[in-house]
Amino acid sequence: MGNLKGVALPLLFTFFVLHLPFAESNWIINYHIHVTNDLPLLKSPPNQPNLFLQCKSKDKDIGERGMVKGQDYTWDTPVNFLRTTLFYCKARWVGHKTRSFDAFVAERDEMPCSQNHNSCMWSVRDDGIYFSKNNETWSNLYPW
Template sequence: MIKHSLLPVIASSLLLKATVSEPNCFLAKYAVYVVNNLLPNSPPLQVHCLSKDDDLGYHNLTQNAEYRFAFCEKPLVTMFSCSFQWNGNARGFHVYDAHWRNNRCVHNGVCYYAVKSDGFYFANDYPPKNLKFLCDWNPNSKC
């Protein structure tokens, strides 16, 4: 009897875990990748991403390490920002914004950001085929 009553609890826990780690979306699903492409033997890249509803925490990325998160878009609502710190440099910008007129992440639902010593590069595929320069470390420049 106890075995049968635990089955729905276990099944719902597994379903919740699957939904949180890989969302099943009614509309659009997106994935954001941040990759440390900084110089060998340099300090780690610290990344902190969040939205209005979710703080995804701090992540220290060593060279070539990747941080990834996925989400379901709520049209005209969803926005994620990330702040980056490395070797005395600090920079933050929106990595996804549902208000972007020409959403740079639309193709395949991928937002790929490579962080290098001269700035930030973007591709909308994974693995990236053609990284394009997005902006530098200057907090006053537009990304």
């Protein structure tokens, strides 16, 4: 009986290692997070970023980006095995306000985002940061 345990664990480990590339390509879903600058245009200077957005997780910093009206900040992420994947952002509306928000929380967003081809849609507007699961109906989840 003790010999069986000594063989079973290495066999299980070998099975998972050999099947890992298959699992990554077929079982792990990537989610696409989109944050769009829908703030009013700056009066002056024209065509200058009026929104600065920095997004990151515990393990990955996507970086800060200055955005003009209509620009999209996009990245992809898989959900980890424990479903604790979390990306948060800090939005700074030049000359107005700053707000942090959770752009992707696996347990909260997997189901609604999967209804839109695994895309999570965010819109930064003058009264807050909106979320949509279908790019048609929007909810202000993070008022300024």
